[in-house]
Amino acid sequence: MTPPERDLELVGITKRFGEFTAVDEVSLVMPSGSFFALLGPSGCGKTTMLRMIAGLETPTAGRVLIGGRDVTTTKAHERPVNTVFQSYALFPHLDVAENVAFGLRRRRERDVDARVAAALELVELGAMAGRKPTRLSGGQQQRVALARAVVNNPAVLLLDEPLGALDLKLRRQMQVELKRIQNEVGLTFVHVTHDQEEAMTMADTVAVMNAGRIEQLGPPQELYDLPRTAFVANFLGRSNLVPGTVVDGGDVLGIDAGGVRMQLPASRAAVSEGEVLVGIRPEKVRLLTDDAAPEPGATVLGPGTVEDVSFCGVSTEYIVRVPGVGPLVVFAQNLAADVPVARGDEVRLTWSPRHAFALPGESTTPAADVADEAPRPAVVAR
């Protein structure tokens, strides 16, 4: 849809504030027309990265390229990039139409009025053109900020937590809106957020950032299915992580975890020897009551004791403590045929090896979580 010469490329980009390294040698390519999400906890450097792309911050090292052109030293106002700011930063002295027209007027473009009207139509605010921004609601201001950026047809559109200030319902609505607008205009969207659900539902590609680095990058399904680091495993959804040691190599790894033997395909393991963390998503784990037989080839743990049962409507969340392994979280769909499991029951846990994944074992935080006695170990809720 858009010409390929509008790809955004970062090469070894680094930003230090005194002793603190906000962004640490990040290199990546964002293809033209993609919806790219930078996901990470606050302080992970994602906003700094955005500001370096916009030209509002100068990188300490590295380069920014747009369509192959090095724009590292180009001033913000000369870059084909527009930003939707977290605070919206609408000009209070200009009405909605003039806010949207601002960029076009500065570049002395033609057909300003028609393009402004079209942009306001796109965000469904045509009727508000003459109002001052202070007289709009938060959601409307957000859409004006979006129109103000989109109208310039930039090579890259940056969104700095644009939905952060909205309430939950409006946020869901705007997520759908944003996705629709991105499809319609076909611009490259770079969306910074700390909301994993927002990143997963909206983006084609998600880059999970932590402490100034990109932990993993890929389509949301891939990141969710096969996280490569404990941070990703726990930041994107929830994971059970069990420490173990690889005892058998080959196409199928054999792992000893606290006396229990587990298996998983070598292709799903980030490391194939030594200490590892075996990961399994809570919804991939099944509870086996005493007489049920596991599927052939499945990994079986337990018996363990059900410590907690939380009913969540469509599913139920169980915490099962397995001796020698620790507590594990299980999400079970509330299907008609299920036998009810109560607190204190003895159950076994089972999952298919093709759903498990293995991460490097020396990672500190998740291992500590597993050993923890907290009610939700091995899991970091977002």
Add this chain to the structure above:
Amino acid sequence: MTAALTAATVEANEGEAEGARRRSRFAWVLLAPGLAYLVLFFVAPVAVLLLFSFYERVPGGAVGQTTPAFRIANYTEAIAEYAPQFGRSFLFALIATVLTLAIGYPLAYVIAVRARNRPLLQGLMLVMVIAPFFTSFILRTIAWKQILADESAVVAVLKAVAILPEGARLTATPFAVVAGLTYNFLPFMVLPLYANLERLDIRLIEAGADLYASPLSTFRHVTLPLTMPGIVSGSLLTFIPAAGDYVNSALLGTTGTSMIGNVIDARFFRVVDYPTASALSVILMVAILVLVGWYVRRAGTDDLL
């Protein structure tokens, strides 16, 4: 039963109305001292001034003797005779206002925006702006007399670099008067500008840069319109007193640089010509009122607030 209820409601309503009346009476009690002060020291003197401006001097009478009259010629004569002083007053005040704005805006910007993350430096600079108020207005103006005097270092340097021709002087010139006005009214420009710029959201400047506006263009289209209220109040606080000022001209100028304030001062207290002095005062007030009204409307600041 129903009647009793209705009666009770009516009574309650009456009680409420009574309360509101009492509250509004209380508000008047609170306002009374201020209102009395204004009537006594502003409304009444202005009325007397207006009255006197039409009186007639008694030819050959005692000093300052007048008779009640309705002599409009007081005004036409005053304008005809003192047009140069009026022109000079507004010209000097205008130049001083422009200069204080040119000097004060960057100063206020540095204090309010650039030093925003350094409260200590910011406080120090603000104190430096306000510090001159701790010495008397007259003393500071007399100090300028020394600074611009013929044998002063400033004049010597200016002559050495040939900016000032040999034999020329600074003191007793329009330059000295305007310099004095500019210096004396600078804080009145800086403080409102500071108060305005202090609230300026830096993110709006970033948004300007993001939307293809060069730093100059961002200033013109974002910063300047947003600081218009500060510019308007600063220039009013400078222009109005500067137009009526007579201290700077009296101390730093000559009769050739005298402003309308000097004339009013002389008419009131030396010649004791109350009708003319009153007429001049009224003309000055009306002229300032008209100019200020035009300026405020022109700047369109009511729209910004």
